[in-house]
Amino acid sequence: MADEKKTPWWHSTVDAFDTFLRVPGTVSAKGAHVRDGIDLKRVMITVVIALVPAALFGMFNVGLQTALLYNLKWSFWNMFLYGLLRMLPLFVVSYAVGLAIEFASAQIRGEEVNEGYLVTGFLIPLIVPVDVPLWMLALAVAFSVIFVKEVFGGTGMNIWNPALVARAFLFFSYPSSMSGSSVWVSKTWAGLDGVDAISAATPLAIAHDGGFDAATGAVGQYNFIDMFYGFIPGSTGETSVIAILIGAFILVWTGVASWKIMVSSIAGGLLVGWLGQMAGATAVPCYYQLVMGGFLFGSVFMATDPVTAAQTETGKWIYGFLVGALAVVVRLWNPGYMEGMMLAILLMNTMAPLIDHCVVSAHTSRRAKKALTA
Amino acid sequence: MSNYLDLKKGLNIPLKGVAAPEVIKTVVPDIVAVKPTCFKGLVPRLLVKEGDAVKAGSPVMADKQRPEILLTSPVSGTVEQVVRGEKRKLLAVLVKADAKQEYVDFGSNAPADAAQVKELLLNTGLWGSLIQRPYGILADPQAAPKAIFISSFSTAPLAADTDYTLVESMKDIQAGVDALGKIAPVHISVCKAGSAFGGIKNATLHAVGGPHPAGNVGVQISHIAPIQKGETVWTMSFLHLAALGHVINTGKLDLTRKVAVTGPAAAKTGYVTALPGTPVKEITDIKEGVRVVGGDALTGENLGADGYLGFFEDQLTLMDEGYKREWLGWAKPIRHKVFSSSWCYFSWLTPRKKYNMNTNLHGGPRAFVETKCFEDVTPMDIFPIYLIKACLAGDIEKMEKFGIYEVLPEDLALCDFVDPSKNEIQAIIQQGIDLMIKEMA
Numbered sequence: 084m085a086d087e088k089k090t091p092w093w094h095s096t097v098d099a100f101d102t103f104l105r106v107p108g109t110v111s112a113k114g115a116h117v118r119d120g121i122d123l124k125r126v127m128i129t130v131v132i133a134l135v136p137a138a139l140f141g142m143f144n145v146g147l148q149t150a151l152l153y154n155l156k157w158s159f160w161n162m163f164l165y166g167l168l169r170m171l172p173l174f175v176v177s178y179a180v181g182l183a184i185e186f187a188s189a190q191i192r193g194e195e196v197n198e199g200y201l202v203t204g205f206l207i208p209l210i211v212p213v214d215v216p217l218w219m220l221a222l223a224v225a226f227s228v229i230f231v232k233e234v235f236g237g238t239g240m241n242i243w244n245p246a247l248v249a250r251a252f253l254f255f256s257y258p259s260s261m262s263g264s265s266v267w268v269s270k271t272w273a274g275l276d277g278v279d280a281i282s283a284a285t286p287l288a289i290a291h292d293g294g295f296d297a298a299t300g301a302v303g304q305y306n307f308i309d310m311f312y313g314f315i316p317g318s319t320g321e322t323s324v325i326a327i328l329i330g331a332f333i334l335v336w337t338g339v340a341s342w343k344i345m346v347s348s349i350a351g352g353l354l355v356g357w358l359g360q361m362a363g364a365t366a367v368p369c370y371y372q373l374v375m376g377g378f379l380f381g382s383v384f385m386a387t388d389p390v391t392a393a394q395t396e397t398g399k400w401i402y403g404f405l406v407g408a409l410a411v412v413v414r415l416w417n418p419g420y421m422e423g424m425m426l427a428i429l430l431m432n433t434m435a436p437l438i439d440h441c442v443v444s445a446h447t448s449r450r451a452k453k454a455l456t457a
Numbered sequence: 458m459s460n461y462l463d464l465k466k467g468l469n470i471p472l473k474g475v476a477a478p479e480v481i482k483t484v485v486p487d488i489v490a491v492k493p494t495c496f497k498g499l500v501p502r503l504l505v506k507e508g509d510a511v512k513a514g515s516p517v518m519a520d521k522q523r524p525e526i527l528l529t530s531p532v533s534g535t536v537e538q539v540v541r542g543e544k545r546k547l548l549a550v551l552v553k554a555d556a557k558q559e560y561v562d563f564g565s566n567a568p569a570d571a572a573q574v575k576e577l578l579l580n581t582g583l584w585g586s587l588i589q590r591p592y593g594i595l596a597d598p599q600a601a602p603k604a605i606f607i608s609s610f611s612t613a614p615l616a617a618d619t620d621y622t623l624v625e626s627m628k629d630i631q632a633g634v635d636a637l638g639k640i641a642p643v644h645i646s647v648c649k650a651g652s653a654f655g656g657i658k659n660a661t662l663h664a665v666g667g668p669h670p671a672g673n674v675g676v677q678i679s680h681i682a683p684i685q686k687g688e689t690v691w692t693m694s695f696l697h698l699a700a701l702g703h704v705i706n707t708g709k710l711d712l713t714r715k716v717a718v719t720g721p722a723a724a725k726t727g728y729v730t731a732l733p734g735t736p737v738k739e740i741t742d743i744k745e746g747v748r749v750v751g752g753d754a755l756t757g758e759n760l761g762a763d764g765y766l767g768f769f770e771d772q773l774t775l776m777d778e779g780y781k782r783e784w785l786g787w788a789k790p791i792r793h794k795v796f797s798s799s800w801c802y803f804s805w806l807t808p809r810k811k812y813n814m815n816t817n818l819h820g821g822p823r824a825f826v827e828t829k830c831f832e833d834v835t836p837m838d839i840f841p842i843y844l845i846k847a848c849l850a851g852d853i854e855k856m857e858k859f860g861i862y863e864v865l866p867e868d869l870a871l872c873d874f875v876d877p878s879k880n881e882i883q884a885i886i887q888q889g890i891d892l893m894i895k896e897m898a
Contacts, residue, residue: 102821106786110779110816114866114883115755115873116748117472117614117776120795120802122820123877124787126827129801195821239824239878337800341829389827394842396832443843447858450838454685 095189099196123238127198129339131205133330134384138209140326141319142166145213148268148316166213170319173208176217180224181207188233199238199390200228206246206384209320210377210425211253212260212267219257223249243432244391247425254425267316285317286310287376287414287422310374321380324373331383340387343396344403348382349373351407359415372411381424382407391432395442402438406431461649462680464667466836468798468871470614472754473811474726474775476717478621481727482740489532489734490540490549490765491517496585498594498894499526501547509536514561514581514710517550525598529582531712531732533559549765552734565708567632571639578701581710585768586697590678590690591862592890602641602691604682608665609657609695610648612672613753617717617771619695622728624653629702630695634660636705637698641691646677667836669755675868679837684862696771716740716766720754720775721813722747733768740766741773748816750774755870756883779817786819795819798875799830823878831882834871837863841872845882848889853896856889865890 101107103124111118146162146169149155157165181204189196207224227249232241254261267285286305305315313323321327334340356369373379386392386406393402406427413423420426493501500521511517511534516527534554542548563581568574575598578584587596596602610619623630637643638659647654649666663681670676674692684690693701696714703711715728724742731740737749743762750757751770758767766773786792790803796812797804804810831841839860847855866883873882 105782105784106817106819107821108780108782109818109821110748111818114881115870116750116757116759116774116816117470117754117814117874118816118818118820118879119799119875119877120786120792120797120804120819121799121875121877122787122879123823123826124820125799125801126877128788195823197823199826237824239826338829339801339827389829394828395840396829443840443859446840450683450858450860454683 093190095194095196096186099186099189102195123198124201126339127201129337130202130334130384133333133339134202134205134209134320136326136329137320137323137380137384138170138205140313140323141209141321142170144313144315144322145169145268145319147314152268166319169213170208172217173211173213173215173220174205176220177207177224178204180221181228184225184228184233185237188229188237192237194237197238199232200245203228203232203245203249206320207249210246210250210318210380213319215253215260219253219260220249223252223256226252239390241390242436243429244385244388247385247429247432250425251429267318285376286315307371307374310371318377318380320384321377324379327379327383334383334387340383340389341392341399341403343399344387344392344406345382347400347403348386348407348410349379351404351409352378352382352411353407355408355411355415359411364415372414376414376422377424378407378410381410381428385424386428386431391435393435393438393442395439395446398435398438398442401442402431402435405434460661460663460681462646462663462665462667462671462677463649464665464671464676464680464836466833467612467668467670468834468875469612469668470754470814470874471796471809471811472614472719472774473721473813474719474723475615475811476617476719476726476728478618479727480715480730481718481725483730484732484735484739486532486554486732486735486739488537488736489530489534489552489554489732490736491528491530491552491734492549492765492767493518493528493547494549495768496528496595497588498592499528499585501528503539503547503550505536505550507536507539510534511536511552512559512561514563516582517552518547520595523598525579526584526595527579527582528585529561529710531710531734533557560709560711563704563708563710565706567705568636568639574636574639577636577704581701581704583697583701583704583710586693586700588692590675590684590692590865592894593865594894596691597689600689602689604642604644605637605640605691605693606644606646606674606678606681607637607660607693607695607698608646608672608674608677609652609654610646610672611753612667612669613755614669615717615719615772615774616672616753617715617728620648620651620653622715622717622771623695623699626699626702627653627656629699629706630654631657631659631702632705633698633700633702634658636701637693644677644681646672646674646681648672670834670868670871671836673868675863675865676836679839679860679863679868683838686857686862688862694769696769714771716770717772718775719772720750721815722775722777723773724775731766733766733770735766737764737766737773738762741775743775746778746780748776748778750776754814755874756867777813777815779815781815781817798834799877818879820877820879822880825876825878825880827877830875830877831869831872834875835869837868839863841869841882844889845869845872845880845885848885848892851889851892853893856893861886861889861893 145166150157356372409427410423518528520526532554537553540549589596643660646663649664828842844859
């Protein structure tokens with residue numbers, strides 16, 4: 084434990100590093116005398132571990148897409164290294180800016196530094212374009228940590244998922260760096276800026292320009308298997324279904340994230356995708372919706388954030404279903420913006436307390452009725 | 458038996474140091490303490506002074522508002538000292554025991570009606586064992602409870618096994634049930650996996666199975682007959698039911714009990730025959746740096762090495778204080794010395810292993826993040842996190858709606874244990890209950 088008298092001013096910071104290295108020696112003072120070995124550090128690091136497969140694959144894919152785009156004969160390790168070096172600055176900036184603010188606000192509040200940003204800081208680089216200017220990223224991180232998290236009281240008190248707000252901030256503030264058909268493949272570093280590329284659009288971007296049929300299937304550029312494996316352009320973390328499923332398995336197995344939200348989100352996406360097919364909005368089979376864009380990544384890693392999701396078990400089913408359904412609704416019927424997942428999750432974050440309120444009210448009135456008949 | 462109750466949610470904490478069913482020691486105490494602090498809702502008024510002679514069963518204290526509620530001495534002897542704390546708060550009356558024990562004779566006629574049963578309970582000091590729900594306070598002699606609930610077993614970590622400690626008191630238990638039945642219908646829950654008490658008559662029996670807290674009477678009530686606003690039920694510990702029966706059968710108040718000495722830091726585990734108020738030092742050897750908990754590791758009271766066994770306690774749990782800091786504890790892939798019910802660790806690989814747990818919190822206090830873990834260990838029809846938050850907010854209406862009448866801190870003790878954010882759930886619930894008592898009075 085840091086000595087409070089000697090280091091009163093930066094106590095939270097000393098404490099954060101101290102407890103990072105060693106479990107605090109605090110003993111139970113009231114309540115249960117024994118406590119479970121679990122703490123938030125372990126919970127958060129579990130989520131980060133679950134994200135690692137997607138991150139590693141993403142790094143390789145960054146190199147792969149650049150190589151494909153410019154017809155470069157790179158080896159596997161060359162691609163991976165390129166991706167790693169491109170991603171590293173994003174991670175550094177994300178963690179440096181975010182943690183600095185976290186530490187400062189913990190200091191101001193006189194609390195211990197919370198571990199929540201370990202996950203947020205890892206998520207943000209995986210959902211923004213690789214070539215996003217670092218100052219933009221820093222700005223987005225600062226905005227999201229300050230205005231979405233700290234003003235509400237820090238981890239556990241926030242209403243919206245901070246990582247998604249950082250992305251939304253970039254999207255609405257700097258649309259030219261965030262959308263269109265070419266931002267999702269790294270070009271700047273390879274010194275290839277001037278070179279004419281054929282196309283490096285994500286499936287959703289192609290669908291946006293030329294309809295879903297142009298993006299997928301026999302006529303389109305990408306088939307289901309491409310998108311399942313993830314050798315396609317897209318934000319770093321989102322492309323490989325396999326890597327995301329490994330992460331999902333870890334999250335569900337450890338119980339850190341709710342499988343109910345994941346399952347119901349997928350169900351919602353499939354249902355609306357199918358309805359869209361039936362209504363003639365698209366010819367794309369509904370299961371394509373799951374592998375395109377950030378749908379699965381959002382369902383597994385973003386919608387399941389226990390703080391911003393619904394907290395009641397029934398509420399989780401409703402919340403997840405609406406996330407998935409809304410995301411595909413946006414994709415199919417909103418011509419302006421193809422990637423509906425981000426906004427669907429943010430909207431449902433806003434609605435989650437309402438869903439919980441309805442579930443809890445229904446429960447209490449059922450209890451009251453039971454009391455009358457008993 | 459027709460009433461079965463199978464609870465799925467909950468958690469049995471694999472704490473090391475179970476007491477084998479044998480008596481390893483019989484304590485004849487020199488000094489016995491009568492502690493008014495054991496009783497919630499009692500404001501003590503002293504009835505004796507230092508130097509007074511008392512018998513086993515003589516009153517030493519009474520409640521200020523309801524003077525008919527008495528606390529009695531469990532031994533005969535001389536009042537040695539009145540222990541007071543801050544602001545002269547009465548903490549204990551120490552009685553030096555005589556070599557030969559004398560008992561107050563309460564008569565050995567079975568009480569004929571409710572009034573006589575109440576009188577007997579009040580005179581013997583066993584009234585203190587009647588707890589009123591909601592709120593978990595001392596029962597009011599004027600009240601008419603809807604029912605009396607008694608759990609014949611405990612699922613708490615390393616709890617004393619009543620099948621061993623009270624199996625010889627079957628006759629007393631039946632007499633106690635018969636007497637309590639005159640006040641209100643008696644419900645007794647027995648362990649579904651097997652119980653020596655399936656033959657109790659004149660009571661509704663419920664066979665209850667499942668992990669802790671299935672043995673908690675509050676959890677059982679919430680499934681059998683949930684408490685509504687305006688209702689009161691009483692509960693009594695099985696131990697005191699037997700003591701009541703013993704008074705009826707013999708006329709003597711004998712609170713002697715088999716105390717389970719348990720826990721990973723216990724010098725020797727087993728059962729010790731002792732009276733409530735016995736110094737814990739005499740019950741077991743206590744090493745330096747060991748916490749002595751009266752009761753179980755989840756809900757017990759930190760008695761301290763110089764403390765006295767409480768009125769309700771038939772268990773001592775001894776654990777090392779967890780001041781030692783573990784390097785990179787949370788980051789280790791496997792911590793085989795630390796138990797976690799979370800699958801983020803790998804304790805699930807060794808389901809039969811018992812752990813040498815200490816009192817370390819294993820983390821720092823945080824805001825609520827993971828809250829499903831509370832529901833997983835609360836086998837009641839409530840939303841624990843909403844109740845907890847209503848208690849924190851002090852919102853009476855919401856507390857009522859979310860089931861404050863049905864819970865006592867002990868029923869949510871496992872939430873303390875499993876919370877990764879290390880919130881003090883029991884303290885929060887108690888705070889809510891205290892507010893309810895204040896506002897509803």
